[in-house]
Amino acid sequence: MRLRLMAIDFYFDFASPYGFIAAMQMQALTRPVRWHPFLLGAIYKAVGQSPLEHALKRDYVINVDAPRTARRIGLELKMPQGFPEHSLPPARAFYWIDQRDPTAAVAFAGDVYRKYRLQGRSTTDIEVVADCAVAVGFAREAVLAGVQSRETKERLAAENEAALRPRVFGSPFFIVDGEPFWGSDQIPFLNAAG
Amino acid sequence: MRLRLMAIDFYFDFASPYGFIAAMQMQALTRPVRWHPFLLGAIYKAVGQSPLEHALKRDYVINVDAPRTARRIGLELKMPQGFPEHSLPPARAFYWIDQRDPTAAVAFAGDVYRKYRLQGRSTTDIEVVADCAVAVGFAREAVLAGVQSRETKERLAAENEAALRPRVFGSPFFIVDGEPFWGSDQIPFLNAAG
Numbered sequence: 001m002r003l004r005l006m007a008i009d010f011y012f013d014f015a016s017p018y019g020f021i022a023a024m025q026m027q028a029l030t031r032p033v034r035w036h037p038f039l040l041g042a043i044y045k046a047v048g049q050s051p052l053e054h055a056l057k058r059d060y061v062i063n064v065d066a067p068r069t070a071r072r073i074g075l076e077l078k079m080p081q082g083f084p085e086h087s088l089p090p091a092r093a094f095y096w097i098d099q100r101d102p103t104a105a106v107a108f109a110g111d112v113y114r115k116y117r118l119q120g121r122s123t124t125d126i127e128v129v130a131d132c133a134v135a136v137g138f139a140r141e142a143v144l145a146g147v148q149s150r151e152t153k154e155r156l157a158a159e160n161e162a163a164l165r166p167r168v169f170g171s172p173f174f175i176v177d178g179e180p181f182w183g184s185d186q187i188p189f190l191n192a193a194g
Numbered sequence: 195m196r197l198r199l200m201a202i203d204f205y206f207d208f209a210s211p212y213g214f215i216a217a218m219q220m221q222a223l224t225r226p227v228r229w230h231p232f233l234l235g236a237i238y239k240a241v242g243q244s245p246l247e248h249a250l251k252r253d254y255v256i257n258v259d260a261p262r263t264a265r266r267i268g269l270e271l272k273m274p275q276g277f278p279e280h281s282l283p284p285a286r287a288f289y290w291i292d293q294r295d296p297t298a299a300v301a302f303a304g305d306v307y308r309k310y311r312l313q314g315r316s317t318t319d320i321e322v323v324a325d326c327a328v329a330v331g332f333a334r335e336a337v338l339a340g341v342q343s344r345e346t347k348e349r350l351a352a353e354n355e356a357a358l359r360p361r362v363f364g365s366p367f368f369i370v371d372g373e374p375f376w377g378s379d380q381i382p383f384l385n386a387a388g
Contacts, residue, residue: 049251053242053244055241056361065376167250167253167254182254
């Protein structure tokens with residue numbers, strides 16, 4: 001007899017619009033969710049994938065499908081000019097916060113993601129990260145130093161490595177009791193899985 | 195005032211499992227559907243895409259997601275050993291039949307697709323194509339000659355070219371009043387589009 005619901009592992013890159021669309025729906029899941037930000041670039045390099053591949057797919061994703069998918073859940077995406085950029089600052093800050101207060105880390109993830117995808121702020125901008133860390137109770141100087149610490153950098157590198165073990169290769173990606181689900185369109189099926 | 199519903203253009207490769215999953219749901223659409231089989235290989239070559247890209251995505255699509263997506267609509271996929279193979283015979287036969295009887299061509303497409311994806315028959319096998327053409331009223335010898343005719347080959351080449359104009363780059367792909375939709379997960383949104 002299984003006495004508790006399996007947690008859902010939620011993998012995402014802070015630069016990913018579909019990761020954002022997924023993050024905004026995690027409260028609809030009936031199971032606990034473990035948030036795992038990672039760097040798609042590191043994963044793509046490991047598995048041999050190219051991001052967005054060609055102009056047609058890139059245009060479809062950025063200008064048609066991601067905004068349309070967001071509008072279906074009432075959100076108006078604002079993509080920054082430089083998209084896609086790397087997301088090292090928020091990924092590192094997430095794990096620095098997570099080490100100190102895991103609940104605050106999830107709140108931070110939602111806050112920072114909204115700034116990127118609803119306000120069009122850059123994922124490379126450390127000031128956005130600092131503002132959101134302050135909003136969940138941390139001192140600005142502490143988080144600015146924290147994201148540069150060797151411990152934080154090693155933690156993110158280890159998390160990127162760890163994402164490869166359950167064969168994660170995209171964002172968002174979910175693992176439920178060993179079963180993989182790729183894409184925000186899979187969210188309606190997660191509660192019943194496992 | 196618009197007096198009639200816009201047709202939905204449905205692009206697919208007979209080798210594509212998600213194309214099959216889409217084809218089996220076309221009767222749920224409230225608009226007329228125009229079927230456009232094409233060769234993904236030709237499209238991928240034109241736009242610079244690689245099919246299934248890497249082992250992780252390939253394994254996820256073939257062994258996890260395509261069978262699971264099919265089961266959600268009550269179908270049990272059977273993938274042939276050599277998957278993915280080209281689908282020249284059914285694509286050519288479709289257009290040969292379409293030239294003579296467009297309604298029969300759509301019935302043929304459903305029949306032949308079921309043999310590929312539910313019985314695991316090979317998309318390169320001309321006998322499967324001949325059987326299905328006979329089932330919709332054509333003489334075996336006529337279709338076997340027809341798929342080899344210059345006219346049929348040129349028609350398929352022209353259809354592949356034509357698919358690139360509305361920027362189709364995957365299977366299944368839908369165009370509704372100029373709006374592109376990629377993937378079988380988009381079917382629930384097609385009736386309301388355009």
